Amino acid sequence: MKFDQPATTNPIDQLKVIGYPHDRIDGPLKTTGHAPYAYERHxxxxxxxxxxxxxxxxxxxxxxxxxxxxxxxxxxxxxxxxxxxxxxxxxxxxxxxxxxxxxxxxxxxxxxxxxxxxxxxxxxxxxxxxxxxxxxxxGRFDLSQQVGRAPPKGASSGEGSGSEPVDRVGDFEAAYASAPVKIDRSYSTPDQSHSxxxxxxxxxxxxxxxxxxxxxxxxxxxxxxxxxxxxxxxxxxxxxxxxxxxxxxxxxxxxxxxxxxxxxxxxxxxxxxxxxxxxxxxxxxTTHRPATVQRIRLGAGHDGKITAIAHESWSGDLPGGKPETSVSQTKLLYAGANRLTADYLATLDLPEGNAMRAPGEAPGLMALEVAMDEMAEALGQDPIAFRILNDTQVDPEKPGRAFSHRNLIGCLELGADRFGWSRRNPRPGQVRAGRWLVGMGVAAGFRNNLLMKSAARVEVTRDGRVVVSTDMTDIGTGSYTIIAQTAAEMLGVPMETVTVNLGDSSFPASSGSGGQWGGNNSTAGVYAACQKMRDEVAQKLGSNSADIHFEGGQVQMGDRRIPLAEAAGGMSVEDAIEYGDLGKTYQQSTFAGHFVEVGVDAFTGEVRVRRMLAVCAAGRILNPKSARSQVIGAMTMGVGAALMEDAVVDKRIGYFVNHDLAEYHVPVHADIPHQEVIFLDETDPISSPMKAKGVGELGLCGVGAAVSNAVYNATGVRVRDYPITLDKLIERLPEVA
Amino acid sequence: MYEAVDAELSRRGVLAVGAASMAVSVAPAVGSARPAPELQPSTAHVAFEVNGERQALELDTRTTLLDALREHLHLTGSKKGCDHGQCGACTVIVDGRRINSCLTLAVMHEGSRVTTIEGLGSPGRLNPMQAAFVKHDGYQCGYCTPGQICSAVAVLDEIRAGIPSHVSADLNAPSATTSDELRERMSGNICRCGAYSNIIKAMSEVAEASGTPA
Missing domain, CATH: 3.30.365.10 (Aldehyde oxidase/xanthine dehydrogenase, molybdopterin binding domain)
Structure with a gap:
């Protein structure tokens, strides 16, 4: 099935199964230890x-x-x-x-x-x-020695946003020089491990x-x-x-x-x-997310409108490797007539750097969204109002190219309301609760929606079961479940009637799981196969697809109702979703407002996350339960990135020293409070017949900056070198008793 | 092996700082091609009860309880996430207490009663904690999940038994199933997918249903 026109009304819009928070169908196997992983194939x-x-x-x-x-x-x-x-x-x-x-x-x-x-x-x-x-x-093991000297290098890993080495629009230098309000800041993010x-x-x-x-x-x-x-x-x-x-x-x-x-x-x-x-x-x-050093310059008028925006990033990899494209989102997130983005790649002899959840955007937003906070303060503006003022509905580099759907403003406004943003004291270091300095932070989340061909096979057995087979993987994302929901919706059968077989190269090739593209593309591939099944059943019954309905395990044609097993038993079809150029004609992205409240111990500098909220705009949400889990999990990883994760390089020998889970700290239960997620009720018909987009990485993008901004609001201390550990705070904390 | 390799490198590395090129030899303790007699693995007989069934095994004495379960008894519900006692994916309940089964040798458990995730419930007959994890989506990839669930069951037992934790305000008063208590006690079970918020909801629901003091 070629998808080259925006979707119109289709069977998914019935929302009888899609859109419901179904429990994962693989849940009973996973919770009882009966789901076999690779090493367990006795x-x-x-x-x-x-x-x-x-x-x-x-x-x-x-x-x-x-x-x-x-x-x-x-x-x-x-x-x-x-x-x-x-x-x-x-x-x-x-x-x-x-x-x-x-x-x-x-x-x-x-x-x-x-x-x-x-x-x-x-x-x-x-x-x-x-x-x-x-x-x-x-060997060369120290990124800092090559910052400022490393050559520009673009990348398109196939997993995430491609990036030209250097992009220029307008005249950044002139606009920045003449901007009445400006900041020039450097940030660094460490090497991180997927773990x-x-x-x-x-x-x-x-x-x-x-x-x-x-x-x-x-x-x-x-x-x-x-x-x-x-x-x-x-x-x-x-x-x-x-x-x-x-x-x-x-x-x-x-x-x-x-x-x-x-x-x-x-x-x-x-x-x-x-x-x-x-x-x-x-x-x-194996691989890791490479460390970055990033420089951001922002220039604006007194009205807060950005006139000049520059984001440059240095990272390192083995010879022949690729940069961490930390500047990707800065090409698209905010308006501004004069722009410069550049990725520079140092040569390092450390283990291979490669994609980790939201490659590019995750560390990029940890810098950009702190710079936006700093700029709002320099302008004397509220950070949410400042972001809304600089929103854009078109690709700022190519103003003739619109976003397919963009409601970042909705995310920020609803989030502000739900989180109680109006109670935030804009002056940092002012709010005390016992021994805790308390602060709130916000950041925009942004991650592109990527379109990938995805195929599936759908069979109806003689006893009326629907069997979907595709090489799609479920890496915790909920693929099994949303694929079953898609087939159930398309063929009008209950969830229990659907069997989903995944992760085998003998099945039709799917989009696979990466770059938050898996959910939308793999279900769109199943949609395509189911649509073909509907067409063939209609043909077999001497009708056309528009005149028959699949409902309640039956095929309805006028007054006739035929059990699906009878109408389609023994039939097997295969098809793929293939995309035209809607991904080029329109900029397809997903958006979030991330809100975080932290407490910082006034005596020790220990940071505790107290509350978290994400408001996401990511097209149709196929299963709010598994989608929410994707987002809270990503928020958790964002807390890790902000506060603890740091693969430390031994620069003499050239390896990551803290190479296990005792030394490389990831968040544990005690680090994570109750988390709230709100999905804006929207669809994106330009994305796919599912009208969905990705959420799995959006949930991470911006979280680290929101934590950082909250720490600043709590303490008045701005740490630009992640992770924000207490040793970087304690010297500069406000005087206490 | 890592200890040996790293020690060797560190010693030479300190000496070699600034050297353009150096030879590093990672030498085993044994230089000859013939294995020393002490390298012959020793085996031992061990018998314990797993999920109510008596198991008798002849095991290499280096075999952890985790590998005995996974490789010898084919009970692969208990997971190997780190093999170092750092992640909790291998948590099982031995004689009523949760332990990291990767940190204990199987031969140390003569006569023990071991409960693994498979012993708590089955896909068709979920234990209340397993059902609560499904309902609240307290997992994603599923790899840490058996350990989380074994820990969760044991944590509620520990609270009922009045065993205090690091965050208990009063060591002599009965503990309660507050979120803070649950989070503290569950912090040895890492979930990189980040299902923590949902796991606490699942545990709280089970605690409430079973009348554990809130």
Missing amino acids: DIVADPAYGFILGSAIAKGRIASIDTGAALAAPGVLKVVTWKEAGPLAKSKNHTAHLLAGPEVEHYDQAVAIVVADSFENARAAAKLVRIDYQREP MMEPHATLAVWNGDRLTVWTSNQMIAWAVRDLSETLKIPKENVRVVSTYVGGGFGAKLWIRSDAVMAALAARAAGRPVKVALTRPQIMNN
């Missing part, structure tokens, strides 16, 4: 061998020699595979670093060997016996020259492609299955070393092998 292979990956002990250099003799002689060991035994391997274009090192080493903890044994304990112990001599070379709860894991099984991996991956078709490219085997010979995925947040967009090393190990050992990365390996063996 149902597939009763007795796999265990692989244990050994990572490089240096960040840059060469492997001079490897002695695997002791490991091979250790109890239970079946094989050791290093680059010497692996055979020819390629690097897919989606990987910056090779997934197996040798002889070159590109980053610390890059896989250098896998030990295969009959038990996990034996494989782990034998990995200690592999003797490796490295020739270590000096999803399920470590990367793979079970690899060869059948002749055909490989099947049960793995934990967000993008099944990409995984097939990249395994095929890396192992130099035909795509047709690769099957990838990810039935359940224990979180990804971007870390599982592309296959990692577990998949490649499991495949190599299974081939060498001649039997199925399963591999899980250890928790400490996740930080240095």
